[in-house]
Amino acid sequence: MQGATRPTSLQQVRAAVQANLVPGLVLWCGLAVLLMAYAWSPAVQAGLAQWGAVKRAWGYPFSFASYVVFAVLVPEALSHVVLKQRWTRGTWGYLFYATLVFGCIGISVDMLYALQVQLFGEGSDVRTIGKKMLFDQFVYSPVSNYVMVVAFAWREGAFSASTLRRLVSADYFSRHYLPVLIAVWCVWIPGVLVIYFMPTALQFPVANIILSFWVLIFKFMRKG
Template sequence: MVGTAHPTALHQVRAAVLANVKPGLVLWCGLVLLLAAYAWSPAVQSGLTQWGAFKQAWGYPGSFFTYAAFAVLVPELLAWAVLRLPVPPTIVRDMAFAFLVFGVIGMSVQVLYAVQVGLFGSGNDAATIVKKMLFDQLVYSPVSNFFMVAVFIWKDEGFTAASLRRFFTTDFLSQRYLPVIIAVWCVWGPGVLVIYFMPTALQFPVASLILSFWILIFKFMRKA
């Protein structure tokens, strides 16, 4: 019997691009609305400023809980309330693990923004924004998304040693990791531009909002 061949890396890239066209368009429209609200609404500006001050005051614990809450708690609660999605029996364990993972990623995002200020300054001119976007998407994102994909698969497969060895194989990189990083590059470019357009103190709150919106979009797309 002939086995089913794995899709090639090129097919994986094409599939990832096509799968992210619709959610990407929705996200980009949301970004336009966010920029408009920030530009024209003093209440939005004040809210983001207070949020940024709160996060700065709490440092890394603030980054941990903010990012985890907007990546896990907010999308899940809205999904249950709006989409009426069923609650799996493992929800507490799954959410606790996701909260931990995204909290760690949130702290790494704070480090990223601090490093970029040191490297490129805190301005929001076109040259600075482009430098930060390229560093974000070509240096930070490949590493952080590899960690995220690997750790969730490791958890799903029972934290086995065999899973750890497989994370550095060609099969894992082309079949599991490549579609994720292609999706990030296809969709998050405009989002990253919006983040680095903001003052440094507001970049983390805006990134948290975009992340939450992005996860919600995928939940709605899967439900549709």
């Protein structure tokens, strides 16, 4: 039985990576455009700087609200306009739940960036960026992504106790979550490097942009 389980897990990992390959390539192209815009456009630099200043002034409420806007409201609105998805009672329920989940994630990301400044400093050298990327993707990301996946899967399971037990089991983690996590690593490590390349005040705004772009790509790929 043990020998039969392992190939299945490897197949799931391979399928997850393949499913995220095209969205990942699109995201990486978007990251290249973002970097060029930041390097060459004073307007982009000024806009991000102003955004960062507002974020510092409002603190965690702004972190909550901005993640809701860029991870929930903007992608959802565009999916209804472009993909012609209909608004239903279920849509409003999803928006409310997603607001709570992504808003809390926004606060946790803000806290992560502040913690990393204390741990590793604010340098943009290769060593500092590498440390932040490793801490982000291999310490914070596995936990935060797991919480997010469980939160939405539990909702799909009508918040039942049996669904929750299945979601927190070792079998679910190894057979279902681990393939997702590996695919996320393959796609998001370049994005995280771009975030930590930016000055500290601009990291959270850039993270918002990348997250929104990713959610939009994911929605369009699922629709296709």
